Amino acid sequence: MEEEELYHAETFRDRVSSVTESGKRNWIYALQPKGRFYNFRNLLSYTYLIIFFALPFIRVNGSPLFLINIIDSKFILFGKIFWPQDFFIFAVGMIAFIIFIVLFTVIYGRLFCGWACPQTVFLEFVFRRMEWLIEGSPGRQRALNNGPWTFEKVWKKTLKHALFLIFSFLIAHTFLAYIIGIEEVWQLTQAAPSQHMGTFLGLIAFTLMFYAVFAFVREIVCTTICPYGRLQGVMFDKDTMQISYDYRRGETRGRFKKNEARTHGDCIDCKKCVIVCPTGIDIRDGVQLDCVGCTACVDACDKVMDKVGFEKGLIRYASENQIAEGTGVRFTPKMKAYSALLIVLIGLMTVMVVTRKTVDTHITRVKGQLYQEVDEHTISNLFEAKIINKTNKSISVELRAEAISGHVRLIGAEAILLPPESLSDHTFFLDIPKSEIKARSNNISIGVYSNGQKIQTVKTKFLGPF
Numbered sequence: 001m002e003e004e005e006l007y008h009a010e011t012f013r014d015r016v017s018s019v020t021e022s023g024k025r026n027w028i029y030a031l032q033p034k035g036r037f038y039n040f041r042n043l044l045s046y047t048y049l050i051i052f053f054a055l056p057f058i059r060v061n062g063s064p065l066f067l068i069n070i071i072d073s074k075f076i077l078f079g080k081i082f083w084p085q086d087f088f089i090f091a092v093g094m095i096a097f098i099i100f101i102v103l104f105t106v107i108y109g110r111l112f113c114g115w116a117c118p119q120t121v122f123l124e125f126v127f128r129r130m131e132w133l134i135e136g137s138p139g140r141q142r143a144l145n146n147g148p149w150t151f152e153k154v155w156k157k158t159l160k161h162a163l164f165l166i167f168s169f170l171i172a173h174t175f176l177a178y179i180i181g182i183e184e185v186w187q188l189t190q191a192a193p194s195q196h197m198g199t200f201l202g203l204i205a206f207t208l209m210f211y212a213v214f215a216f217v218r219e220i221v222c223t224t225i226c227p228y229g230r231l232q233g234v235m236f237d238k239d240t241m242q243i244s245y246d247y248r249r250g251e252t253r254g255r256f257k258k259n260e261a262r263t264h265g266d267c268i269d270c271k272k273c274v275i276v277c278p279t280g281i282d283i284r285d286g287v288q289l290d291c292v293g294c295t296a297c298v299d300a301c302d303k304v305m306d307k308v309g310f311e312k313g314l315i316r317y318a319s320e321n322q323i324a325e326g327t328g329v330r331f332t333p334k335m336k337a338y339s340a341l342l343i344v345l346i347g348l349m350t351v352m353v354v355t356r357k358t359v360d361t362h363i364t365r366v367k368g369q370l371y372q373e374v375d376e377h378t379i380s381n382l383f384e385a386k387i388i389n390k391t392n393k394s395i396s397v398e399l400r401a402e403a404i405s406g407h408v409r410l411i412g413a414e415a416i417l418l419p420p421e422s423l424s425d426h427t428f429f430l431d432i433p434k435s436e437i438k439a440r441s442n443n444i445s446i447g448v449y450s451n452g453q454k455i456q457t458v459k460t461k462f463l464g465p466f
């Protein structure tokens with residue numbers, strides 16, 4: 001390609017699709033896609049929306065299935081309560097999650113953005129859908145926006161923005177239910193705003209934020225604001241799967257003329273792939289950060305190819321290398337290795353969550369205390385036990401010396417009863433026969449039992465007279 005041609009071919013990279021050359025907002029009027037990928041995404045989005053709105057109502061053993069209560073440091077995942085003491089699981093989880101995201105993106109590109117990101121699902125399958133229903137096709141929307149304030153324009157705009165506000169209000173309340181629980185949200189809605197002014201103002205702020213995002217900011221979130229989107233450039237390589245235009249097959253572009261021998265490539269320059277694009281780009285320009293991988297252009301182009309009798313897949317999922325080599329999607333050794341690593345990471349996290357202790361006990365000798373002689377045959381040490389009950393049920397536990405004959409004497413209590421979701425302190429003497437003490441500092445183990453079953457073994461030190 002000549003230098004000047006190359007310069008013009010690359011100028012699309014100098015600006016973002018949502019801004020005009022004069023610096024004004026370029027409002028994207030995207031056509032509603034139709035096709036097999038859109039049908040799949042439709043199904044997935046409905047499932048996703050049902051799960052999103054239903055999850056706060058689902059309870060397991062009396063606890064919500066999910067609760068991310070940052071305010072009270074209370075986290076419930078899959079019905080299991082996590083405490084700040086379980087922070088290491090979150091830390092490992094976060095590291096695993098970041099590695100997961102990087103590996104996933106290196107292999108599958110923006111698959112998450114196009115198919116599962118809440119921003120895409122809400123914008124494309126809730127808000128834009130309401131807009132298409134009320135204001136009609138992109139052409140009608142443009143005419144309405146550019147036209148005078150007639151009665152039709154007033155009622156359509158009022159209805160659309162009222163619905164947008166109601167849905168934003170619902171989304172804000174559902175998010176709040178993930179934080180404080182659905183019962184609390186219900187109680188808040190019953191009380192006067194003056195009784196919970198902070199939460200009320202927060203809800204209003206979040207409702208307005210969602211409304212602004214879905215009514216006005218829209219695709220700018222994906223193309224400019226989202227940090228994940230911004231990082232794609234450093235994570236992609238030539239083997240990353242993405243929505244690609246097969247330039248080898250498509251170029252040079254030229255209009256389709258029936259009953260005439262084709263002297264061009266397969267792209268008939270109909271621009272259908274451009275008018276369905278929700279971020280307003282032309283995928284034929286090549287790989288672009290603004291592409292969210294929504295597959296709308298794939299469906300549009302497949303339909304065109306069908307109509308003119310060419311093979312589908314001029315725009316398809318393929319890596320840069322696969323397009324250059326003219327092959328379809330291949331599961332390369334690198335993809336296999338990374339996918340295996342992703343499965344290992346998911347497995348690791350699952351094991352950590354499933355095997356997490358429900359009762360966590362820390363036992364230490366009371367500071368400043370040495371040993372006491374109970375009688376001429378027995379020595380005792382004073383211990384302090386901090387026991388966390390991470391379940392939502394009361395649990396009674398018993399402490400027993402392990403691998404040594406010893407006796408636990410609780411101070412100020414007959415038995416240890418742990419209230420639900422509690423942290424309690426208990427002090428006790430451990431009496432051990434002198435004959436079992438072999439050194440000044442002895443490693444010992446104390447078993448924590450519930451209903452006769454050992455649930456934890458705690459290691460500590462026992463001081464002797466040597």
Ligand code: SF4
Nearest residue numbers: 267268270271273301
């Ligand atoms: S829809 Fe297909 S044929 Fe039409 S302009 Fe886009 S790539 Fe070319």
Ligand code: SF4
Nearest residue numbers: 277291292294295297
């Ligand atoms: S280029 Fe295609 S896949 Fe990418 S955002 Fe536009 S329509 Fe979606």
